[in-house]
Amino acid sequence: MHGLLPFPPHTTLEVIQVLFLLFAGHALMDYPLQGEFLSTCKNRHLLYKLQDPSRPREIWPWCMSAHCLIHAVTVWAITGCFILCVVEFVLHWIIDFAKCENWTSFTQDQALHYLCKIAYVIVAMLL
Template sequence: MRNMLALMIGLHMLADYPLQGDFLAKAKNRRVPIPGVPWWQALGAHSIIHGLAVGIVTRRLSLGVAETLIHAWTDDAKCRGRLTYNQDQAIHLTSKVIWAALARREGTPS
C-alpha cells in the first residue's frame, strides 16, 4: 500500500504542476476563461490525466473514474473561490489515501 500511495502522490505532483502548466491552470477556470477555450474541456483534460494515473497505479478503472470526477469537482470549487489552495491539495492527497486503501482491500498488489 505504501508503494502505491507514494507512486500516486508523486504522479499527482507531476500532473498538478509541470503537466498542468500555465495554459491548463488558466483555461480550466470558468470565472476567468481563456477566450475561445471551453473551460470544461481544459478542466476535463486535466482531471482525466489525474484519473489515468490513479487507474494505472491501482489497476482499477473505477478508481480512475472516481479520481477524475473528484479532481474536477475540487479544482472547479477552488477556481470558483469555494476552496483554498491548501484545502484543494488536502482533498487531492486524501483521495489518494482512500484509493490506495480501496485497491489494497480489493486485492491489487502494492
C-alpha cells in the same frame, strides 16, 4: 491490466509504495505537466477576466475535463484499476471546480486530492 505495483497492496511496504506513486503522480500532473494553458483555461472566472478571444470562456469545461482526465489516467496506470480512474476523474473535477469557484483554498484543494489517494488505497484494501 496491472498497475505499476501490486494493487490492492498487501504489505505495509506496498501501501507506502503505492501512496508514494499516487502522490508523485499527482504532483507531476498538477504542477509541471498541467501547464499554463490548462491551469488558466479550466477556470471560467480567469477566462472572463482575461477577455482573450483566443481563449473563449466556453472552453473551460473542456480544459477542466482534460486536466482531470490526465489525473485519472495516471491513477489507472499506477493502480491498474479502471474504477479508480473514473472515481478520480469525477472527484478531481469536483475538487478543482470548488477551487476555481473560490470555495476552497489552494491548501484545501491539495489536501483533498491527497486524501482521495489515501482513501483509494484504504478502500481497495478493505474490499
